[in-house]
Amino acid sequence: MPVITEIDDLRRLFRRRVPRMFYDYAESGSWTEQTFRENTADFDLLRLRQRVAVDMEGRNLATTMAGQEVAMPVALAPVGLTGMQSADGEIKAARAAEAFGVPFTLSTMSICSIEDVAEHTDKPFWFQLYVMRDEDFLRRIIERARAAKCSALVLTLDLQILGQRHRDLKNGLSAPPKLTLPVMLDLATKWGWGREMLGTKRRFFGNIVGHAKDVGDAASLMAWTAEQFDPRLDWDKVRRIKEMWGGTLILKGILDAEDARMAAEVGADALVVSNHGGRQLDGALSSIRVLPSIVAAVGDRIEVHMDGGIRSGQDVLKALALGARGTWIGRAWVYGLGALGQAGVTTALELIRKELDTTMALCGRKDVRDLDRDVLLIPPAFWDYLPDPRPEPERRNAS
Ligand SMILES: Cc1cc2nc3c(=O)[nH]c(=O)nc-3n(C[C@H](O)[C@H](O)[C@H](O)COP(=O)(O)O)c2cc1C
Numbered sequence: 467m468p469v470i471t472e473i474d475d476l477r478r479l480f481r482r483r484v485p486r487m488f489y490d491y492a493e494s495g496s497w498t499e500q501t502f503r504e505n506t507a508d509f510d511l512l513r514l515r516q517r518v519a520v521d522m523e524g525r526n527l528a529t530t531m532a533g534q535e536v537a538m539p540v541a542l543a544p545v546g547l548t549g550m551q552s553a554d555g556e557i558k559a560a561r562a563a564e565a566f567g568v569p570f571t572l573s574t575m576s577i578c579s580i581e582d583v584a585e586h587t588d589k590p591f592w593f594q595l596y597v598m599r600d601e602d603f604l605r606r607i608i609e610r611a612r613a614a615k616c617s618a619l620v621l622t623l624d625l626q627i628l629g630q631r632h633r634d635l636k637n638g639l640s641a642p643p644k645l646t647l648p649v650m651l652d653l654a655t656k657w658g659w660g661r662e663m664l665g666t667k668r669r670f671f672g673n674i675v676g677h678a679k680d681v682g683d684a685a686s687l688m689a690w691t692a693e694q695f696d697p698r699l700d701w702d703k704v705r706r707i708k709e710m711w712g713g714t715l716i717l718k719g720i721l722d723a724e725d726a727r728m729a730a731e732v733g734a735d736a737l738v739v740s741n742h743g744g745r746q747l748d749g750a751l752s753s754i755r756v757l758p759s760i761v762a763a764v765g766d767r768i769e770v771h772m773d774g775g776i777r778s779g780q781d782v783l784k785a786l787a788l789g790a791r792g793t794w795i796g797r798a799w800v801y802g803l804g805a806l807g808q809a810g811v812t813t814a815l816e817l818i819r820k821e822l823d824t825t826m827a828l829c830g831r832k833d834v835r836d837l838d839r840d841v842l843l844i845p846p847a848f849w850d851y852l853p854d855p856r857p858e859p860e861r862r863n864a865s
Contacts (some may be wrong), residue, residue, distance in 0.1 A: 470813055473777045473798050480551070480804030484659055486652050487637040488550050492800050495744035496629035501752065502744025505775030508752040512784045513843040517830025525823060526833045528567075531792035532618050532714050532736045532769060537567030538819055539834055540782055542811075543743075543773050543794040544594030544620060544718075549577020549669070550641050551804040553662040557586045559803055562811035564589050571620050571794075574607070575691075577641065579672030580614045590617035594718070596625060597703065598694040603678050608710050610677075618735070619711045621704065622742075624719030626697045629746040640688065642669045705732050716771075719746075721756050723763035726770075736769035736791070743774055743796050751851055754785060761789030762855035779821025783829070786837045 470476060481489050495502020527538040542563050548555035556578035563570035564587050571592040572583050580593060593611040598604055611619060642663070643649050653660055663669065674690070675681055681690045696703075708715050717729045718738040729737040739757050741750045753774030761770050772785050773794035785793045798818065802810030826834065829841040854861055 470817075473801060473814060473817055476801040476805045476810055476814055477797075479806065479810075480801045483656060484551055484804040485643060485649070485656050487634075487639050487643055487649065488547070489804070490633040490637055491547065491631075491639055492545075492551070492797055492804070494631045494633045495748065496631055496746060497748035499744065499748065501741055501748050501750050504752040505741070505744050505754070506777060507775075508754050508848075509775055509777075509781045509784055511845055511848050512754070512788075513845075514780070514783075514825065514829055515841055515843055516828055520830040520832075522827045522832065524832065525827060526835070527819065527823060527826075529792075529835050531569060531771065532716055534569060534617060535567075536569065536792070538782075538822060539786060539790075539792040540776075540815070540818055540822075541569040541592070541771075541792060541794045542571055542799050543796040544571040544573035544576075544592075544622070545796050545800050546573045546575030547577060547641055548573070548800060548803060549666075549672070550643075551800055552659075552807045552810075553666040554578055554582075554668055555803050555807075556583055558808035559799060559811045560587045560591050562799075562808045562815065563591070566812060566815045568815065569618075572616075574673055575671055577668050577670065577672055580607075580610050580616070582668065582672060584614035584616075590615045592616060592618040592620050592716070594620040594622055595707070596622055597696045597699045597707070598678075599696045599698075600678060600694060603694075604707075605710065606677065607673065608707070610673075612711070612713070618714040618716055619707075620716045620718050620738075621707060622718045623699065623704070623725075624721070624740065624742050624746050626695055626699050628695065629742070629748065631745060641671065701728055701732060708732060708734070720760065721747075721750055721753070723759050726760045726764045726768075730764040730767040734768060736771055737764075738794060739770060739772040739790070740774055740794075754781075754788065755848065755852060757785065757788050757790060759852045759855050765789055776818075779818045779823070780825050782818060782822050783825050783834075783837060784842065786834060787839055787842050789839075 556576045560570040560583050574596040593616040715734045716736045717734045720737045739753050753772050757772050769791045771792040772790045776795050782793045802814035
């Protein structure tokens with residue numbers, strides 16, 4: 467077993483253990499992958515101010531996200547098909563998050579169902595909703611999330627139609643995988659994964675099969691999902707869903723200040739600045755570059771979170787310093803899951819906690835709730851596309 471000291475160690479292990487089609491599914495962005503790459507690369511533009519001779523005892527990482535207490539401001543973002551990265555993957559990840567004290571978000575496109583996850587956890591988790599054309603399915607899945615005592619509904623707004631990821635098409639991505647010759651040759655080297663998968667019944671989209679009309683097997687499932695994402699989703703429908711749900715609502719996939727104002731206006735509890743991990747609109751800006759403009763537009767009216775490109779606790783600190791109240795990780799926890807199952811998700815969270823805590827201390831700060839831009843050194847190039855939204859006197863005082 468290699469010594470794991472950073473998230474990228476988990477990615478390398480994940481790559482060795484999981485069939486190529488599922489590794490590629492996680493580790494890709496749409497079209498040229500520019501946005502996918504910049505989500506991580508743009509964090510490197512931001513540098514940190516080292517401060518010394520500050521009493522560092524009694525540091526605190528705990529805070530709240532969308533009204534929920536969290537051990538650190540890092541939620542597990544919804545990721546589809548994680549039950550294919552590791553058998554019963556969503557249950558494993560939810561348990562790791564619960565033990566750690568951070569929120570787990572179950573995707574609509576999960577392998578384990580809402581009921582499966584609820585049955586195997588003790589605390590409420592969050593449920594992510596994709597809006598489908600089938601109104602009956604929509605109403606029932608919201609009811610199912612309520613019955614499972616999910617404590618927030620995360621409504622994803624940036625996937626009315628699917629961005630193209632070349633590798634998924636070339637690999638013939640499906641759950642479970644179709645046993646073509648290249649797939650079988652690949653599986654021959656991933657026997658640990660195969661053995662685990664044979665030991666579980668959960669190999670289809672658990673929230674859909676048996677719940678959507680006429681979807682009972684893999685073929686009908688593929689046809690159903692392909693035509694179901696609702697391209698008509700608009701702010702009126704967002705308002706209706708808010709009423710149908712009646713609880714904490716988080717809007718995910720906001721990347722523009724105008725849309726952020728709408729999110730605040732409909733009365734959502736939080737929004738997530740996100741470009742779906744660079745998997746939807748290739749050419750869109752990275753989340754970290756957009757974040758300050760959205761905090762400036764609505765930060766006093768709605769909680770602003772962000773995701774996209776977070777691979778370390780340092781990235782978390784940078785996002786908090788630019789005004790995010792909380793951050794979400796996608797691939798970072800999926801690498802851990804694919805590498806080592808539940809223990810791998812815990813390891814990912816521990817790595818991030820350690821990096822966040824150490825970085826905060828070396829920047830001379832003791833509490834995640836008090837981080838601000840003063841801990842950062844930001845080059846002019848960072849503001850190339852969206853200029854610093856703060857008024858001039860404020861900017862001058864800070865520099
Ligand atoms: C493999 C994969 C599947 C995803 N599936 C979903 C999903 O089902 N629902 C959703 O709202 N977002 C989904 N996302 C987006 C994540 O929730 C999150 O926005 C993104 O992963 C953040 O970027 P990061 O992976 O760089 O942390 C997915 C992301 C990945 C990588």
